[in-house]
Amino acid sequence: xxxxxxxxETGTLQEWLVAPGDTVTRGDVIxxxxxxxxxxxxxxxxxxxVGRLLVAPGTRVPVGTPLALIxxxxxxxxxxxxxxxxxxxxxxxxEPAEPAAQLQAAAPAEQPAPPRPxxxxxxxxxAPQPPVVHTEAxxxxxxxxxxxxxxxxxxxxxxxxxxxxxxxxxRAAHGDGRxxxxxxxxxxxxxxLRVDLGTVRGTGQDGAVRGTDxxxxxxxxxxxxxxxxxxPPAPAEVPPPAAGRTxxxxxxxxxxxxxxxxxxxxxxxxxxxxxxxxxxDLSAALAWLRAHNRELPVGERMLPAALLLKAxxxxxxxxxxxxxxxxxxxxxxxxxxxxxxxxxLRDGGLTVPVLHDVDSLAPEQxxxxxxxxxxxxxxxRLRGTEITGSTLTVSSLGDQGVEAxxxxxxxxxxxxxxxxxxxxxxxxxxxxxxxxxxVTATLSADHRASDGAVGARFLNAVDRLLQKPENL
Amino acid sequence: MDETEARTVVEEALTRAVPxxxxxxxxxxxxxxxxxxxxxLDFLSFVETLSERTGLRIDEEDYPRLTALHDATEFLVARxx
Numbered sequence: 001x002x003x004x005x006x007x008x009e010t011g012t013l014q015e016w017l018v019a020p021g022d023t024v025t026r027g028d029v030i031x032x033x034x035x036x037x038x039x040x041x042x043x044x045x046x047x048x049x050v051g052r053l054l055v056a057p058g059t060r061v062p063v064g065t066p067l068a069l070i071x072x073x074x075x076x077x078x079x080x081x082x083x084x085x086x087x088x089x090x091x092x093x094x095e096p097a098e099p100a101a102q103l104q105a106a107a108p109a110e111q112p113a114p115p116r117p118x119x120x121x122x123x124x125x126x127a128p129q130p131p132v133v134h135t136e137a138x139x140x141x142x143x144x145x146x147x148x149x150x151x152x153x154x155x156x157x158x159x160x161x162x163x164x165x166x167x168x169x170x171r172a173a174h175g176d177g178r179x180x181x182x183x184x185x186x187x188x189x190x191x192x193l194r195v196d197l198g199t200v201r202g203t204g205q206d207g208a209v210r211g212t213d214x215x216x217x218x219x220x221x222x223x224x225x226x227x228x229x230x231x232p233p234a235p236a237e238v239p240p241p242a243a244g245r246t247x248x249x250x251x252x253x254x255x256x257x258x259x260x261x262x263x264x265x266x267x268x269x270x271x272x273x274x275x276x277x278x279x280x281d282l283s284a285a286l287a288w289l290r291a292h293n294r295e296l297p298v299g300e301r302m303l304p305a306a307l308l309l310k311a312x313x314x315x316x317x318x319x320x321x322x323x324x325x326x327x328x329x330x331x332x333x334x335x336x337x338x339x340x341x342x343x344x345l346r347d348g349g350l351t352v353p354v355l356h357d358v359d360s361l362a363p364e365q366x367x368x369x370x371x372x373x374x375x376x377x378x379x380x381r382l383r384g385t386e387i388t389g390s391t392l393t394v395s396s397l398g399d400q401g402v403e404a405x406x407x408x409x410x411x412x413x414x415x416x417x418x419x420x421x422x423x424x425x426x427x428x429x430x431x432x433x434x435x436x437x438x439v440t441a442t443l444s445a446d447h448r449a450s451d452g453a454v455g456a457r458f459l460n461a462v463d464r465l466l467q468k469p470e471n472l
Numbered sequence: 473m474d475e476t477e478a479r480t481v482v483e484e485a486l487t488r489a490v491p492x493x494x495x496x497x498x499x500x501x502x503x504x505x506x507x508x509x510x511x512x513l514d515f516l517s518f519v520e521t522l523s524e525r526t527g528l529r530i531d532e533e534d535y536p537r538l539t540a541l542h543d544a545t546e547f548l549v550a551r552x553x
Contacts, residue, residue, distance in 0.1 A: 293532055294532070297523065298519045298522075298524075298530060299520045299523075301516065301532070303512050303513065303516060304512075305512065305513075346490075346492075346509070371513060371516075371517075375513075375517070379491060398512075399511035399512055400511075
């Protein structure tokens with residue numbers, strides 16, 4: 001279980017996206033983990049073949065818990081090895097020791113577990129489970145399955161060549177009751193209270209488990225008798241749900257508020273903030289953007305945010321004292337400029353996707369990365385690497401119409417940069433008054449790591465850089 | 473493109489930019505950027521869809537005409553002529 005944030009202690013394995021026998025390459029998305037803040041796609045750290053899944057969906061485990069065994073590439077099945085020769089060779093050369101050790105534990109021959117964890121009562125129903133490796137399903141079916149929290153591997157495909165059709169998904173969603181139906185709120189609650197949804201009797205529509213059902217089921221556990229905390233799994237029960245993404249509705253919003261509250265309380269408790277602000281003339285930047293965008297199709301046009309982020313990243317290279325972490329009583333500079341960008345979610349709460357190595361990206365690249373990340377942060381799921389590792393956070397509330405943002409630093413970072421709305425203001429320059437578009441840039445910084453003079457140098461650098469947008 | 477088609481495209485583009493947006497309560501002259509809480513990225517995606525679906529050129533200078541259902545519909549009809 002990877003750490004997906006400084007404040008994360010545990011995570012709930014929500015869904016496996018691979019099965020034993022699948023070939024995976026470092027960086028592949030293999031599972032979905034739910035944190036207090038959001039559902040996150042977890043990437044594989046190794047290349048090889050999935051040996052055994054160690055954590056069942058619906059289980060909450062501490063950060064650092066092994067989730068699965070990945071066999072080294074050479075242990076892959078013949079056909080997998082053939083198609084993945086390139087990666088296999090690479091793995092052998094770069095990471096010889098550890099995968100080999102894991103290989104012993106997870107060799108297919110001695111692998112005791114069935115392809116997917118199942119409960120006893122269920123094993124009798126569909127006789128021998130076919131080795132579920134690849135499931136034929138179109139994008140629509142996958143999307144529907146994802147929405148309804150259905151594991152495609154458990155759906156019988158009735159289309160040509162066993163392909164899973166929309167009707168199959170609908171059947172699986174409503175039909176045979178093998179998977180617990182539950183509201184997103186109930187899933188969330190079940191995960192929080194560690195209730196196995198499969199053991200809860202649903203009172204909602206079509207027997208769907210509702211939040212109150214989960215609460216009832218959890219009640220003895222929250223009572224004074226801790227002995228009741230471990231109840232044996234009911235025998236004839238359905239497997240734990242491979243819950244679809246629960247989004248941000250219902251009580252996940254409450255959980256997110258709590259998570260934000262905890263982190264921000266810690267920030268205010270531990271970090272002696274100091275705040276600086278400066279007003280920056282944006283005429284040059286906006287004129288440059290207008291000219292740049294004029295000839296471009298809408299999809300390639302750049303927003304001021306891209307220039308602001310790029311200016312911040314370049315300034316952070318010039319003033320490195322603000323880019324990094326406060327750890328064990330000292331400042332540790334970041335290994336690059338990775339900007340967290342605060343995105344507010346429509347249902348409330350926020351998420352902070354990370355733009356990596358912004359200092360080495362062209363503004364156009366910053367723009368396209370930003371669009372992609374924000375869209376996925378709002379509508380879907382981000383990957384683990386896309387929400388971790390930020391060395392400096394930027395919060396831009398310009399779209400909400402406010403002029404300045406005095407943010408709270410995200411520990412263990414040591415600074416947060418805020419931008420308000422670009423507004424027209426009277427502006428005196430060389431003894432003349434004119435009307436200019438301006439933006440208020442603010443800096444919240446950790447006084448343990450830097451002093452006001454450093455912060456001032458940083459904001460002045462941002463200003464200076466935005467006057468020459470063509471050089472960004 | 474007639475007005476009905478243009479209106480359909482505008483509504484589709486809004487729904488795509490703001491999934492789950494409730495357009496039924498949106499009056500034709502209500503500024504939707506505020507009503508639907510579109511930020512600049514959402515608005516860009518709205519314009520992108522309009523442009524893709526109609527094949528029309530929409531410049532940044534035209535953005536002020538894309539503020540409400542009625543304006544935006546009229547703009548598309550006029551630009552398509």
